[in-house]
Amino acid sequence: MGKRSVDDRPAYLSSDDAKYSLGVNRGPLPTGGDENSKLEQVDSAGGVSLATTHRTRRQRMARHWKRFWCCYLIGNIIFLAIFLPIFFLVVLPAVSQLVVNKSDLVLVNASVMQPRPDSILLTLESALDLKLALPVRIDPITLDLFNRDTGVDNSFANITIEGKTIKGNTTLGVQHQFTPLMNVSSWTSYVHNVVFQKETALSVHGSTNSYLGKIKSRVTMDKDIVSPTLDSFNGFSISDSTLLLSANGSSSTNLIGNATLPNPSILTIEIGSIILDIYSGDLVIGNATLNGLTLKPGNNTSPIQGFLDLKKIVANLGAVIKSQAAALKSGNLALKTITRSVVWNGTEVPYYTQVMHQLPLIAEVSLISVLKNTLHHLLHPDGSSGSGGGIGNLTSIISNLNLTSAVNQAKTNLNLTDRHSVSAALKRNVHLLDVFKDEHPVKRDALIDSMAKLYVGA
Template identity: 60%
Template sequence: MGKKNLDDRPAYLTADDAKYSLGVHRGPLPPAGLDESSQLEHVESAGGLSLVKKERKKKEKFAQHWKRFWCCYLFLNIIFLAIFLPVFFTVAIPAISQMVVNKSDLVLVNAAVMQPRPDSIKLTLKSALNLKVALPVRIEDIDLNLFVRDTGPSNPWAQITIDGKTIKGNTTLGISEKHTPLVNLTTWTDYVHNVVFKKETALSIKGTTNSYLGVLKSRVTMDKDVLSPTLDSFSGFSISDTSLVATRPDGTNLVGNASLPNPSVLTLEIGTLVLDVKSGDLLIGNTTLENLELKPGPNVWPLTGILDLGTILKHLPEVIKSQKDSLSKGQLSLDTVTRTVTWNGTLVPYYTDVMKQLTLTANVQIVELLKNTIHNLLHSNTSLSDMVHSAGGNSSITKDILNSARNNTGGGGTSLLSNKLKNNLAVRNLLRDEHPVKRDSIIDSLVELYTKL
């Protein structure tokens, strides 16, 4: 039998068991002549396995992790985007758009209510909208309900449509001189009441439209209260330049000017107001404001009226009693309450109902009333001095009479003025219901009071 070659013999240990054999990972032997420490360094730096644990950097760990699991991450990202993107475009974008609208500023800059018919008005509304975003936002036409917050948007007093527009920065939206039917007169009357009586009130609006941020479309709802100053019960109302005049064919014997402040941005065409005039609880006449239109700021409007002098004289003790405090200040306190409001000859029910609830008190200066009355009754276009000149005589005598009448130092001027009034047809008509003796006594008392002014 032939002798086997040692190289052909199978390994004593299998590959799996070989790793447990002594010296299998020791690496190459160190060269001869090295000391012990040098031999150890040689073994540790050899190409075999190092006994020292090596710390890898984060980038190396991440790179190794990514190489092993990138397919998993790609799959998870696809699933995430498939869920997130629909939610983002259908929920998040509309929610963000709605939040922008809710936090936006809407300020009423101009408004006008004209041609107040019983069932419609001509409406102008201009508001400044600031969305507080840098990007321009386009909106489609929006139908708005105008309502009172207490009654809710389901009971609007009117409905308007605002044209679509691109909003960037501070943008004005609104309508101009639009015929607007009043769809709910009860709610509209409530709004008019708030405008007349409150110092500040809200115009409540609600509507839904589509908005576009670039190509991103979202549905938004505008539900806001636009606060603005209102009439505050016509605080500061007064009557000035009052005077009794010769009775006109329509019975008018009182003229003056009414001051009606309007601190709002709202222009109101009211119409013709007829107001009852009272001294205390006693009705003593009425006044009329023709074709009244209130614009923002102070408004001075001419008034005409009928003062029932017969009633005043008949109830003179009652009048004096009710005017006791005012008379001590040299004033007459007159209360005015609206009887009717008409526009173009037609009763305006909502204005009438609201204005009937408001009592406007005016303090009339007695001195002014008396002076203006005497001037107007005698000579509507001339002064008292001119009137005395017309009595004849040289200028020095005229001046003496006038000075005597005003200073009450002699009877000539007073007598002359009394006679002029007693013989004046306008004065006689004004006091036509009084007995001649009583009429003359009233005139003498008025002249005596006038000379003391």
């Protein structure tokens, strides 16, 4: 490599300062065909190439792991130390709680028996569907029963359900558990909802441990169990009403019949004996009693016995007819009953009394039916059917009232299909004559003839 002549240098390299420039004495660069270019191809001793080697991805990862495995190990330990507590203490309980929250709880059986002022005998069974294929075991759980609008702090009772394994649709609950009433006011509100509403909710709240295999988590059940209720006894009726004109005294029974109280719910409720006041409009005209009443699902028919103050009705006949005007247009009597008290086993049940007193029960009774049953009893006081039919299911009640000795003589040679024969028999009946004792004989006979005509034609 020779030096280039001064003349070949560029002008800017000819100055005195150019000698300090890098590469000023470098000769011309070799061209591609120059032999000097072959110097770039250098072989190392032993025949090993010094060129860069291209590794596969797997080789690079293996080399990386060998260099940094300790860092990865420490990182995983730190990650698991953070993640596992979060999973077992936060995520898993949250998932378990979500499953409980989305589960269905349906009331399948319930009964309230032996109602005392401060306790009841409770049966409560509900079907729980967790919508989970795996079986879940739960510890015993105590559930507070309360009204949602007043909160769990005002729960009226609690029940304890034994531990159980839940898989699919499972029934949970208690049977015939003695249950003290912790808050009578809240219980009274719940009874009010059951009696007046078409459906109501029983709210439950409680916590327990659940186990998915060996994994334990804490869950809380806070649900509203909605079910049909009594709907103000919609459809209440009184049938087979009969006046027993042979009764004497203000405390005697002179009214009998059958009261039907519908129960569209699945609840069985033991009420006890209900003492009712009978109203015509705003006028109290008598009283009635339903003894030993227990409401079961469906229609409940119970004998009703009472006293109708006929003298008071006659004395206030104008007011009575005015209050009955609408019902009389359809040939009925509208009897309104309001609960005076509810008694179970000789003790008044205050929450039933309070709620039932707020619910007037109105039944429209056929006037013709009452008249026919009443006259039939006058003609057959022993409860026998005679040739004109009878009142069947009232026979035992009439017999228990010892009314069989009243007018047996009136039945002799009596033709119940002949108006004159029936009228003559009624005019000889001392009890009927006593009812009309203050009326003029002509008016009395006219009324009896009209009654006989209605009876035969009914």
